Amino acid sequence: MEWWLTLLIIFAALMVLMAIGLPVAFAFLSINVVGAFLLWNGAAGLTQLTLSVMASVTHFTILPVPLFILMGEIMFRSGIAAKQMDVLDSWMGRVPGRLSLMAVGGGTMFATLTGSAMAGTAMLGKILVPDMEARGYKKPMTLGPILGSGGLAIMIPPSALGVLLAAIGNFSVGGFLMAIVIPGLLMAVLYTAYIMIRCSLQPELAPTYQTGSLALWPKIRDTLKYVFPLAAIVFLVIGLILMGVATPTESAALGTLGAFVLAALYRGLSWTIAKEALLSTLTTTVMMFMILTGSTAFSQLLAFSGASAGLLEFATSFDVAPIVVVIMMQIVLLVLGTFMEPLSIMMLTVPIYFPIIQSFGYSYLWFGAVMLLNMQMASTSPPFGLGLFVMKGVAPEGTTMGDIYRAALPFLGCDLIAMVLIMTVPELTLWLPSVMID
Template sequence: MPLPSIVAMISLLAILASGAWVSLGLMGVGIFSLEIFRSIPVEKLLAQSIWNGVSSAELLALPLFILMAELLFRSRFIDGLFSALEPWVRRLPGGLLHTNILACAFFALVSGSSAATTSSVGRITINELDGRGYDRRLTIGTLAGAGTLGFLIPPSIVMIVYGVLSQTSVLKLFTAGILPGVLLTLCFMGFIAVLAKLRPNIVPKHTGDNSRIWRERMAGLPALLPFIVLIGSILGSMYGGIASPTEAAAVAVLVTMVLMALERSLTWRALSDAATGTARTVAMLGLIIAAASFLASAIGFLGMPQAVSAFINGLNLPPLGLIVLLMVVYIILGSFLEGMSIIVMTIPIVLPLVVSAGYDKVWFGVFLILMVELAQISPPVGMNLFVLQGLTREPLTRVVRAAFPFFIIMLCFVFFLAVFPQVVGLLPGLLQGG
C-alpha cells in the first residue's frame, strides 16, 4: 500500500482514538495528508467538497424526519401501543415478549432512528414485562435487537445519508429496506417462540380470559390509528408518486403535529425540546457529512481506493468471500466507532469493490445499514446498549449478554442476504416494473 494511504489510515485511527470529534478528525486527516503528499490547493478542495456534500436536495429530508422522531418521542402515542398489541400476541409462544419486537417495528416505521425506537418502546414495556414476571434478560435482549430496526425500516435517517453519499435513490433504498425489515422482525419473533417452547419457564402462564380476546383486540385498535395515519402519510405519499422523500418528510412533520394537537400533547415545551434536539442532531450529522465528503475527495487524490482495491483483488476472493471479509471488518469497526462514522469513512473505499464484485449499490446500502445495526449492539460503544443500560440500570456486561443472541441472529441474516441478494432487490424491482 502506498505511503500516503498508510499515513492517512494511521492518522485517522490516532485521531479517533484520541476522542476528538469525528467530523473534525476526518477533515484534519484529509488536510494533513494532502498538504504533505500532494501539491494542490487544499482550501479550494475543502470548500468545494463541503458545499457538494451538504447541498443535496435529498438531505432536506434529514432534519424533517429527525424533527418528526423528536416530536414522537415527546408524544403519548407509544403509551397505548403495548396495550393495543398485547391481545394479539398473548397466545403466541413467548407471549408478551413479542410486543417489544412489534412495537419497535411499528415505531421504526415512523421514527427513522434506532436509539429513539429503543428508548421510546423500552420506557413503556420494560416495567410492564417486569411486573408480569417475564425473563428480564430476554426483555432487554428483544429491545436491543428489535430497536435496531429503526435504521432498516423506512423512513431511515441512515438510508438518507447513505443515499446522498453514494448517489443512490433514497426512494429505492426505502423500498429495499421493507422486506428485509419484515423478515428480520419475523426472525426475532421466531427465535423467541422457539426459545419459549424449549424453556417454558421464561414466560409466565397467561391467566386472562381468552373468550374476550377478539373484543380486546378490537378495543385496542384505536391506539394504533396514529401510527397507521403516519405510515400512510409517509409511505403512501412516496410510493403513490404524490411526494418525494423530502416532501413526504414535511408532510409527516405536519401530520405528527396535528395528531399531537388532537391528543393534547403538543405544548410549547414539547416543541421547544423537539426543536433543540433536532438542531443538535442535525448539526452533528451535517458536520460529519461535510467532513466525509471532503475525506472522500482527499483519499481519491491519495490513491487509497485504488490501493485497497488492488490489495483485495490480489487475494482473489469470490464475491461471497469479499462480503464475508467486509462483515469481519465492519464488526471490528463497530466495536470502536458509531454507525454514522463507519458509513462515511468506508463508502469511498468499499463501494467500488462491492459494485465490481457484482452487487449493486442498493443492495450494499441495505447490507451496510445492517452492519451499522450490529454496531448499535456491539460493545463497547453500541448506542442501543447505553440506552438500555440507562433504562434498566443494569450493568453494561449484563446488557451485552442479553443482546448477544440477537447479534448472532442479525449476523446470520446478513449472510443470508449475501447469499440471496435478490431478496433486497425484489420490491424495488416490482416498483420499477410497475
C-alpha cells in the same frame, strides 16, 4: 509516495486522534484539512475542501434526514407511540414470551415512525421494562428483545441512517428505502421465532400470567382510533415513494406534517413539546451533517491521493470470487462495530467499499442493505455499541453490562442469519425497488 503508504499514514493519524478522545467528526476534519493542504496545492486545496463541504450539506437528497428525525421526536414526546403499545397489548393473548413479543411488535411499529434506533430502544425500555420485572421476566427476555427491536429503526423506513448511507454512496434514496423494507421485516420475524422457541423450551425465562379480557369492540375501536391514523402516516412516508407520487423529501415533509396534526388531535402537542422536539432534532442533525461533511471530503482526499484507485486495484487482483471479497468487507465491518458507532464506520468505509462494489458489478441497493444491517449490528455489538449504553440507562437496577452483552448475543445471531439470507437471496432487497412506479 506509494498509495498504500499514503493510506497507512492517513489511517494511522486518524486512529491516533480518535484514541486521544477527539470526536470523530473533528478527527476527520483535521485529517481533511492537513491532507487538502499537502495534497491539493496548499491554500487552493483548502478552498476546494470548503466548497466540497458546502456541497455535501446542501444536497437535496439529505433533506429527509432532519424531517424523519423530527417526525419521530414528535411521535415519542407527544405520547402517540405509547398509545400504540396499549393497543398492541390489548390484542396479545397468553402466548409464550408475551411482553418480549410486544417489544418486537412495538419496535417494528416505532421503526415506521422514526429513523432513530436509540429513541426506539429508550422508549421500549421505559414502557416495558418495569412490567417485565414485575412479571418475573429474566434478563435474556427483558433486555435482548428491546435491544434487537429498538435497532429495527435502522432497517425499516424511514431510516435516517439509510438516507445518509444513500447520500454518501451517491445512489437512489427512494430506491434504497424500499430495498430495506423486507430485510427489516425479516429481522422482526426472526426475533419473533427465537423468542417463541426459547420461551417454549425455557418457560421460566418469561412466565405466563393472567391477562385481563377486553371485549372485541373496544379493541377494534382503539385500533381504529390510534393505529389506523398512524398507518396513514406510514403510507405518506413509504407508500407514496413506492407509487412514485412523491420523492423521499416530499414524503418526509408530509409525514412530519401528519405527525404534528395527529399529536394536536390527540392533545399531546404543546409549545414545550414542540420546542424540545425541534431542539433535539437540531442537535442530532448537526451531529450527522458534521460527519457527512467529513466523509465527503475524506472520499475526495482518498481519490486525489491515489489511495482509492490503488485499493481498488488491490482488492480486484486476488484470484477469488467477488462474493469472497464482499464477505471479507462484512467481517471488517463487524469488527469495527465492536468499538465504533455506525455513522463513523460508514464515514470510514463507504469511500473505500463502494468503488470496489461498482467494479464487481453488484447492486448498490443490495450491498447498501447488507451494510446497513451490519450497522444495526454495530449499534448492539459489545463492548461499545451505543444501543448497549442506552439499554443500560433504562435497565432495572443492578443490571450489569455483562447482563446486557449476554442478552444481546442471541439477537445478533438472528441478525447474522438475516444477513446471510440477504446475501444469498438478493431479491429480498431488489424486488420492491423493481416494482416502484417511476
